[in-house]
Amino acid sequence: MTPYLIFVLKRFGQFLLVVFLGVSITFFVTHLTPIDPVEESIGAITQMGQSDPNAIELMRQSLRELYGMEGSIWQQYLHFWLRLATGDLGPSLSAFPTPVSTIIMRSLPWTIGLMTVSTLITFVLGNALGALAGYYRKNMVLKAVSLVCIALLPIPYYILAFVLLILFGYLWPVLPINGGYEMNANLNLSFALVLDILEHSILPALSLILVGAGSWLIGMRALVSNIITDDYVVFAELGGVPKRKILRSYIARNAMVPQFTGLAMSLGAIFNGTVITEIVFGYPGIGNLLISAVHAGDYSLVLGLSALSIVGVAAAVFIIDILSPLIDPRIKVE
Amino acid sequence: MFTIVRDLARQNLEFLCGLLLFAVIVGFIILSYFSPYAPTDIYLLPPDMPPDGDYWLGTTSRGQDVFWQLTTALRNTLYFGIGVAFLSRIISLVVGLVAGYAGGAVDRVLMAINDSVMVIPQFPLLILFYFVLKDSMTWTTLIVIMASLGWSYDARLIRSVAIGLKTRPFTTQSVYSGMSMRKILVEEHLPYVLPIVFATTMNNMIWSIGMEITLSVLGFTDIETPTMGMMIYWANAHSALISGVWWWVAAPVAVIVILFLALFLLSMSMNEYNDPRSRLNRMGS
Numbered sequence: 001m002t003p004y005l006i007f008v009l010k011r012f013g014q015f016l017l018v019v020f021l022g023v024s025i026t027f028f029v030t031h032l033t034p035i036d037p038v039e040e041s042i043g044a045i046t047q048m049g050q051s052d053p054n055a056i057e058l059m060r061q062s063l064r065e066l067y068g069m070e071g072s073i074w075q076q077y078l079h080f081w082l083r084l085a086t087g088d089l090g091p092s093l094s095a096f097p098t099p100v101s102t103i104i105m106r107s108l109p110w111t112i113g114l115m116t117v118s119t120l121i122t123f124v125l126g127n128a129l130g131a132l133a134g135y136y137r138k139n140m141v142l143k144a145v146s147l148v149c150i151a152l153l154p155i156p157y158y159i160l161a162f163v164l165l166i167l168f169g170y171l172w173p174v175l176p177i178n179g180g181y182e183m184n185a186n187l188n189l190s191f192a193l194v195l196d197i198l199e200h201s202i203l204p205a206l207s208l209i210l211v212g213a214g215s216w217l218i219g220m221r222a223l224v225s226n227i228i229t230d231d232y233v234v235f236a237e238l239g240g241v242p243k244r245k246i247l248r249s250y251i252a253r254n255a256m257v258p259q260f261t262g263l264a265m266s267l268g269a270i271f272n273g274t275v276i277t278e279i280v281f282g283y284p285g286i287g288n289l290l291i292s293a294v295h296a297g298d299y300s301l302v303l304g305l306s307a308l309s310i311v312g313v314a315a316a317v318f319i320i321d322i323l324s325p326l327i328d329p330r331i332k333v334e
Numbered sequence: 335m336f337t338i339v340r341d342l343a344r345q346n347l348e349f350l351c352g353l354l355l356f357a358v359i360v361g362f363i364i365l366s367y368f369s370p371y372a373p374t375d376i377y378l379l380p381p382d383m384p385p386d387g388d389y390w391l392g393t394t395s396r397g398q399d400v401f402w403q404l405t406t407a408l409r410n411t412l413y414f415g416i417g418v419a420f421l422s423r424i425i426s427l428v429v430g431l432v433a434g435y436a437g438g439a440v441d442r443v444l445m446a447i448n449d450s451v452m453v454i455p456q457f458p459l460l461i462l463f464y465f466v467l468k469d470s471m472t473w474t475t476l477i478v479i480m481a482s483l484g485w486s487y488d489a490r491l492i493r494s495v496a497i498g499l500k501t502r503p504f505t506t507q508s509v510y511s512g513m514s515m516r517k518i519l520v521e522e523h524l525p526y527v528l529p530i531v532f533a534t535t536m537n538n539m540i541w542s543i544g545m546e547i548t549l550s551v552l553g554f555t556d557i558e559t560p561t562m563g564m565m566i567y568w569a570n571a572h573s574a575l576i577s578g579v580w581w582w583v584a585a586p587v588a589v590i591v592i593l594f595l596a597l598f599l600l601s602m603s604m605n606e607y608n609d610p611r612s613r614l615n616r617m618g619s
Contacts, residue, residue: 018450025459030466154598156544158551159587162566166575275457276548290458291552294465306462309455317453 008322015318022310027080030303031073043297062091089304100304104286111285115274118205119263122212127259129213130220131252135228135243146217153214161207161280168203176200178282204281208274219262223255263320342607349607352599355592362589363412366405371398373406373560382579392581395572400585407560408589411543414473414561418542419535421481426489427531431519433489434496445493451486459483460545464554472556476549480542488534492527499523529608536601540594547590562586562593 042060083090089100129149133142152160168175181196227233228251236246278287286305293301342349371378377397385392391400433444463479464471499505499522508518543562549555550563557564565586569575574582 014446014449017446018453021447021450022454025454026462029459029462151595154540154544154594155591156547156594158548159590162583162587170575275461279552290461294461294554302462302465306458309458313453313455 004325007325011318011321015314018314018317019311022314023081023084023307024077026303026306026310027077030299031076062097084307089307090300092298092301100300103289103301104304104308107284107286107289110283111274111278111287114201114204114208114278114283114285117201118208119212121205122209123216123259123263125209126213126216127220127252127256130217131224131247131255133217134221134224134255135247135251137225146221149210149214149217151214152210153218155211157207157211157276158280160211161204161277164203164207164210165280175203201283204277204283207277207280216259216262220255220259223258224251227251227255257324260320260324338607342603346603346606348599349603352596352603355596356600359408359412359593359596362405363409366402366409369402369406371402373403374558382577385581391585392579394568394582395574395577395579396568400581403560403565404585404589407562407565407586408593410473410559411546411562412593414477414546415539415543417477418480418484419538421477422485422538423488423531423535425481426485426492426534427524427527429485430489430492431496431523431527434493435500435515435519435523437497437500441493445490448486448489451483452490454483456483456545457548460549461554464549473559476546476555480545484538484541488531488538491530491534495527495530496523499526529604533601533604533608536597536604540597540601543593543597562590 042056087101089104091097092100092103126149129142129145133139133146136142176199181193181200233246233250236250237243241250274285275287275290277283278285279291282288286309290302290305293305339353343353375398379389379393379397379399381393381395381397383389383393385400389399389401391404393399394403429444429448433441433448460479460483463475467475505518505522508522513522546555546561547563547566550557550561551566551570553567555561555563557567566583569579569582569586572579572582574580
């Protein structure tokens, strides 16, 4: 076996461990509480108006089965894994009997779309600004931009999103502040719909970008200011290589490598951010779904979403981890 | 300790700004003990009064004085942050030092757990905890949960320093003179990692307070204790912005930004202080 293959296998083992631990935590948190999830859920449903006794009995049975309430906790645990492995997350309670996976699949594309695009923009923008700010240290404009980015960094997502909402929703109402598309929009694929969706995603994406760009900027600026004192850069400068070329091919390329590793670390945090952003802007992704599931007392949906988010984040980190040796020759795979 | 603070304040503008902002926060907290109103009492004062001489920051739609409620809320939020930071520092110190010193299988197991905690999405998990605990979700429980989620990154940092310390001659000497592992870690290695611990404390507080605010704003905590997030929660619940009671939202948002700037500036300048290369850079420029 090549060293790279061994490395990938090792990382895959790590990925499995993360999923195992994460899903186990989810399971035990929901099972070691004094509250009976089944009766709790039934109570929430009946409160919401559902009162057909047959439907409730059916629900109670499917819930008992879903949680595997029979047998010892270890048997239940095993049962839970078997169901999860086959992708069966059980029926949703608030939209009984639609399967949880169907409901999640409806919201997932929104979150993935918003998250990928804003993460990429944040990454490119933050690193480009950081590289420039690190190389042209005396430039006042770059200094001001970095200062603003850094000042935004510690502010919680919610507060920043809220400020954006006030600015563009009330003070200068130019952008839609709620939802993923216009109400009663024709959901057939058309140019107008794409435009509409884009317009609705500007504010949520902007809030994610504003919060995220600062940390990339700081990291990149520090990396670049370390590299510019390296011999090969000094040599290139003395040899009269154009500044632009030095920055692009000599400095930025080398500094990018650790940043790619950092991308993996940030994915977990960005997932947290998406949840909040979606709630503030009423974006129809899984963050919004999670909150409404909590309010509706929909146990199976909450459980399914938590498991999915753990698998998703772990998979993203795994993929970036195994890609990083291909990008960076300095990372040794043993 | 005092000389470090003095030197930092003299040489480092960020540190000085951070310290001043933090002094404002501490001032607020001291004031909270002199609050003329009980923090949880509602409908004591005329509601929706704009800021004036009597009510410095106005009153809420629930008949509370914004200024005095803010002091108590800030106190609770900060104590929460300190609680989480303190507990999670202990975990990260133990894990980091032991993993770095012991090496081998112990290190591999600890780091496998560490890396798993690092990538688990915290926010859905916190919501899950609230979902399960509901009314039995107290601040103490939340502190413990947050602390057990927030140690992994710093444990890695501490471990990397501990690995370096292990190869230094003084460690070998301590081993040969018969010191136990616990003693070596506490008496020999701990002082070297303490500066890092101080810097990461600020970052941890930024993270935990941010989470508290977000969870509270959504109503996913104990909503009776006034905290920064809780004030915004109630303001939202009464649609303060739409009905024009802007001071109810603006005041906590402004204080939150001050608090975060203070913590961030302190953490950044302490990080720089810990890194000799950037300290040299500063002197050179």
